[in-house]
Amino acid sequence: MTDVLDPPLVVDQPHEPDGHGNGHGGGHEAHGPTGILKWLTSTDHKVIGMSYMITSLVMFYLAGIMALFIRLQLTSPHSTLLSFNQYNELFTMHGSLMLYLFAGPFAFGGLANYIVPLQIGAPDMAFPRLNALSYWLYLTGSITMLLGFFVAGGAASFGWVAYAPLSSATSSPGIGGDVWIMALALTGFSAIFTGVNLVATTFYLRAPGMTMFRMPIFTWNMLVTGILILIAFPVLTSALIMLFCDRHFGTHIYTVTGCHLVNGAVTHTCGSPLLWQNLFWFFGHPEVYILALPFFGIVTEVLPVFSRKPVFGYKGMVFATMAIAALSTGVWAHHMFTTGAVLLPFFSFLSLLIAVPTGIKFFNWIGTMWHGQLQFTTAMLFSIGFLFAFLMGGVTGIMLASPPIDFATHDTYFVVAHFHQVLFGTAVFAGFSGLYYWYPKMYGRMLNEKLGKWHFWLMFIGFWVTFMPQYVVGLLGMPRRVASYPSNLGWQSYNIVSTVGAFIIALSFLMLLINFVVSWRNPVPAGNNPWDGHTLEWFTTSPPPHHNYTHLPPIRSERPTWDYNHPDNLTVHHGPAKSPPKEKVPVA
C-alpha cells in the first residue's frame, strides 16, 4: 500500500481529533500484513534500520569469535590449535566480516537508515523499496559470505584484500574464493543503493526550515558517506568482476602466469597484479572513511547533548568532513608504498594532509566539551573512549604516511595495531555510544546504566591491553597474517598479553547481552527525550510513530528540539543574515 502523505501538523496549531483528514500521522496502527510477512514486506526505514543493526551485530559477534581463535593460536609460537589453512581462513573472514558485514552496514544501513529521516523531519527515506532491497541484498550477501565455511576447500583464505595473484584460480582454486567474491557483489550493490538513498533523502526530503546548514552533523556525515559510497563501491564491484573473469573465464587481467610471453618478457597482453592493488585500494581507502565518518557523526551528536552545549564550530565540522572525504579518495596508494611502483611524494603528502581536517574535528569536539556541564552517561563514556583510541590511532597513522617509516612497519603488527585502534575506536566505541544514545528512542525504554558502565570499562581496559603490545611486537619485526612465529625472539609474552586483552573485550560484550535482556525484562520507560537531546528526533515519541512525526516544532537552527525546550538559550541560526521571519508562531 502506498502512503500519500500529508505533512505533520505545526506544533502550536490546534490538533483536531482523529477522522478529520489528519492523514496517517495520528499514530493509528498499521494496516496490511502482520507477523513474518510484515517483516518481509516492510519498507519502513525504522524496520529496515533495525534489521540491519541486528544482523550486523550478529556478524560482529561471529567475527569476534574468529578473532578469539586467532588470538588463541598466537599465544604460543607453534600452536597446533589451528592448521595453517584454517588460520588463513579465519583472519580473512574476520576482516571481511568486520569491514564488509559489520562496520559499514551497522553505520549506513542501520543507524543512518533509522536516524537520518528522523533528524531531517522526513517521513521515510526517499526510495523505501530500494531501501528494503538494500537490506535483502545485505542479508543474502552475509549468508553467502558465511557459506564459505561450508564449501569444499573451505572459506576464502587470501586476506580481506584478496591480492592478486594469490586470489587467482591457480593459487586459490577453491570455491571459497568465488563465494567470497559473490558475497561482496551482493553487499556492494546493497551499499550503493543505500548511498543513493542517503543522498537523495538529504537533498530532497528535509522539512521546511531544515536548510542544509541546519542539518545535524550526523546527517551531514551520512550525506558525505553516501557520496563516498558512490565513488568507491563501483570500483570494487568492477574489480571483483574482473577477478572473477580471471578465475573462471581465462582472462589475464591481474595475472601473468601462463599468459603470452614475447622473448621471455612480459608484454601488454599480460596482466598486472599491481592493477588489482590500485583498483582495490581506490575503493579500500575511501571504504575506511565510509566506515569512520558515520561514527564521527555519532560522536558529534553525543558530545553536545551530554555537555549541554551546541557543537563547537559547526561549519568547520561540515567542511572538515568534506575535506576528509575528498582527500581520502586521493591517498589510496599509501597502502602500496612497499611495491616500489607508486608515486611516493604525492600519496605521502595527501595522507599527511588528512590529519588537518581530522585535527579540526578533534579540536571541535574538545571545544564542544569546553566549559560544558559534562554528564558521564554510558553513551558519553563510549564517545570519550573513542577520542582516546582515535587520537593514538591517528598519530600512528601519520607515522605510516611517511614512506620510509612504512617500509619498516608495513605488514607488521604495528599496522595491525594502528588500524584496530582507528576501526575499533570508531566502529566499536563510537558505535556503542550511538547504540546507548539512540536505544531509548528506538525501543521506548532505557538500557541499564550500571551494566553499560561495566561494558564500557571492561572494553576500554581490554582494548588497550590487546593492542598496545601489538605495536611493540610489530616494531620488533613480527609480520601480520602469520599462524606461527619463532620462539626465540621474545615475541610470545606480548602475544599472551594481547590475547588476555581480547578475552577482556569478549567479556565486555557479554555485559551488553546481559543489558539487553535485563532492560527488556524490567523496562524503564524512556519518554520522548530522556537525554534532553537537541536534534529533531528527540521531539517525536519513542519509538516514533508510523511516518515519524505527528507534530514538528519550528526549525530555526541546527537544534530545533533544544530551541523548543529552552527558549531562553536559543541556538544562533546558520545561514546569511535574515530579515525578520514572515510570521510569528500564534500565541496559544
Added chain:
Amino acid sequence: MKIESVFLLFLGVFFGLVGTVYWFWSYEDGGTMMLAGTAALGFLPGLYYFFWHKRFHGKKFFFWGTAHGAGDRPSDSDDATIAEGAGVIDSFPNSSIWPFVMGMGAFFTVLGLVFGMWLAFLGVPLIITALTGVTAESRRGGHV
C-alpha cells in the same frame, strides 16, 4: 539547491585538479582514470543541480544575480514554517514484497555463478518477476 550543487561541483573541480596533477606527475593510467571518473561523478549531478538552481532563481552568472530567497523550496528557506510544507510530500510505497523477491533473485543468480548455472534458472525469473511487480505496483499505487 545551491549548496548541493556547490558541494558536488567542488568535488568535480577538486578531482579534476588532483587527477591532472597526478597524471602529469606519474603517468600512471589506473589511478588517473579513477580520479577522472570521480570528477565526472561530481560534475554530472552537480551541473544538474546547478542548472536547476539557475532556472528557479533566474541567476545571471553562476550563483550571482538576483535576490536571494526567490523560489527557495521550504526546506532551503531559513524562515520557512511547517505549514509551508503543506500538501503532499511524496508517495512512499509501503509494504511491498518485491524487494524481497528481487533480493532472493539476486541471491540465487550469484550463487548460480558459483555453484552451477541451474541456480540462475531460479534467480533470473525471480528478478524479472520482481521488476515487473515493482513497476506495476508503482503504476497502481499499491499492491499488484
Added chain:
Amino acid sequence: MDSSLTSPSADIEGATSAISAPRARRRPLAVVGVIAASFLLTGCTLPSFGAYHGATTQGRTTFHLWQGFFVAGLVVGGFVLLLILWALIRYRKKSEEIPKQTQYHTLTEVIYTVVPIIIVVILFVFTVLAENKVDALPPTKTVIHVNAFQWGWEFDYPGGVKVIGDLTDAPTMVVPTGDNVRIYLNSLDVLHGFYVPEFNFSRYASPGYTTDFSFNVLHTGTFRGQCTQLCGLYHSLMFFNVKAITPSQYANWLQVQQAKVKADPASVPQLPTGVKNTSGNPDNPTTSGSGAYGD
C-alpha cells in the same frame, strides 16, 4: 506563548569565550615544540622508541625519521590528550545551570587549522629528505638477484652462483659491509615481501615486474629476514638471513663459489620441485620496472 522562538537572541552572536586566550597561547608552544623536536633528528640522545637503530645507512636514516615522528606525535598527541583530560576533569557537571552556548570562535578555529598544516608540511619535508636517501640507487658492482617463490628464496650472484632455500632451511644472503649492495627483486609466482626488520626496510616481490633497491650495511653480523606479504599456506615460515661480512671476506667467498660452479655445474642448487618461473619476468633482468606495469 514565548515569541522569542521566532527571532534569534542577539547576545549569543559570535560569543567569545574565556578559553580563547590560554588556548591561543598554547598553540605557538606546540609549533615550537615540534620544530625543536625536529632539530633533534640527529638523534644522539633520543631513545629508540621501540624501533631498530638500523644496520644499514638507509635503515639508520629511517630510524632517525621515526624518532622525529615519534617526538612530534608525543608532543601533538600529548597536547590534545591533556586538553581532553582537562575538559573531562574541569567541566564535570556541577549544577543544572545551562552553560554558555558558545558555537564558534573564528580565531581559535583558524589557528588550529593553520598550525597543523604547518606541522604536516614540516613532517613532509623531512619525509622527502629521508625518502630520497632510502630509495637512492647508487651505481655499484655488487648486484644480487632475489627471486621469491612459494615458499622460499633464491639469491643469484654473478657467475652463476645461486643460493636457494625453502621451508626446511632458510637461505643466507651473503653481502659485504660498507658497499652499496643492489638487489633486484622478483617473484616467481605470487606477491611476497622481502623484509629485514633490522634494516628497517621491506619491499614487495611482484610477479610481472622487477623492483630494485640498494642498501649499505654498517657492520658485520647476521640479520634475520622473513616474508611479509601473505603468500599462501606457508607464508609464516618463509625465512631467510642476511649475513654481512667484510669486503675482502666477501670477495673471497664469491671467488670460491664461482670456482665451484665452474668446476661442477651440476652442483648449482635448483629450485624445489614444482617451483618454476611462471612470472613472465626474464631471469636476472638488469633493469627494474619503470612504470606501474613493469614496462
